[in-house]
Amino acid sequence: MNTQSVIKEPVEEVVTGKAETKKLPHQNMKKLGLIGGTSWHSTVEYYATINQSVNAYYGNNTNPPLTVYTINQAEIHRFQKENKWDSIADLLTEGAFSLRKGGAESVMFCANTPHKVFDIVQSQLDFPIIHIGDATAKAILKKDVKNVGFLGTIYTMEGDFITKRIADNGINVLVPEEKEVLIELQRIIEEELTYGVVKPASKSYVLNVIKGLEDRGAEGVVLGCTEFPLMIFDEDLEIPTFDTTEIHSMAAVDFILGN
Structure with a gap:
């Protein structure tokens, strides 16, 4: 861990x-x-x-x-x-x-x-x-960020039970579009992070996904799985991170x- x-x-x-x-x-x-x-x-x-x-x-x-x-x-x-x-x-x-x-x-x-x-x-x-979505929306608004990327389990990225709760506060929420990306993020969460395992290759993969969201206009990224903060830290990125655990x-x- x-x-x-x-x-x-x-x-x-x-x-x-x-x-x-x-x-x-x-x-x-x-x-x-x-x-x-x-x-x-x-x-x-x-x-x-x-x-x-x-x-x-x-x-x-x-x-x-x-x-x-x-x-x-x-x-x-x-x-x-x-x-x-x-x-x-x-x-x-x-x-x-x-x-x-x-x-x-x-x-x-x-x-x-x-x-x-x-x-x-x-x-x-x-x-x-x-x-958790209400608290996250407040944190994003406090930073005056209007466009955020969102990473989480496949269920939170395909569903809108968190992202809509955030978007209802006037925040544009971007999620990865490729199905294979959603599947791989789920695998990393389920097979590695939930066991406290952080692999450098997996961290690089997640950082690349975040870069893709940034290229699409994300001004910050929501770590919308409470395992991602075990892997991704503020110093890893140039845009603000919203650690849903914290x-x-x-x-x-x-x-x-x-x-």
Whole structure:
């Protein structure tokens, strides 16, 4: 596993301007449930980013009230290949109810692809799910970027359950057009990155795909699979990257701190 991003610097947006203001009493933090395991490598990134950012906010080792529910990724992959998205929705709903029983006031799916069944799961709950696409759109608008490339699983690139959510905010979203590219990106995610394996040849391939999107007018790129930040870093590109793992994690921090 590439652990470069597991231990992170405190996220500046949480720290800046807080030194002289009154902190939220730690007893008032909201409890959040994370539905992870898809993959556990990226779930670790969520957990690290949220904890480190809350630590930075308080200036000590105050930890947020988090509960993690891990889904069996092998089951998820099997249901995806069998096109059994209702079964995936059932697993996520079960996880959400379990977290709710543990006191969670909101939950999030720690990956992009599960958001394909977001509406199904949300319709069965009386508490909110924090949507990764909404958080990503806000981050893109904050950078004043109007055209973005989007890389993710084949399901997120062929579907519009994430890209439309972003595009509805006036942002033009570009995805790779060639079917063979979608298939190869899926292979890299499923056979390598979900196991924490980063191969130089695969990284070069992904960077070339991003260059192709840039040639089509992309002013930034959304790493719309929470495994891609294990491979692609800001310094690899000249255009801004939108790391959905970190963006979603920071939306979690905002919720926990009541922002």
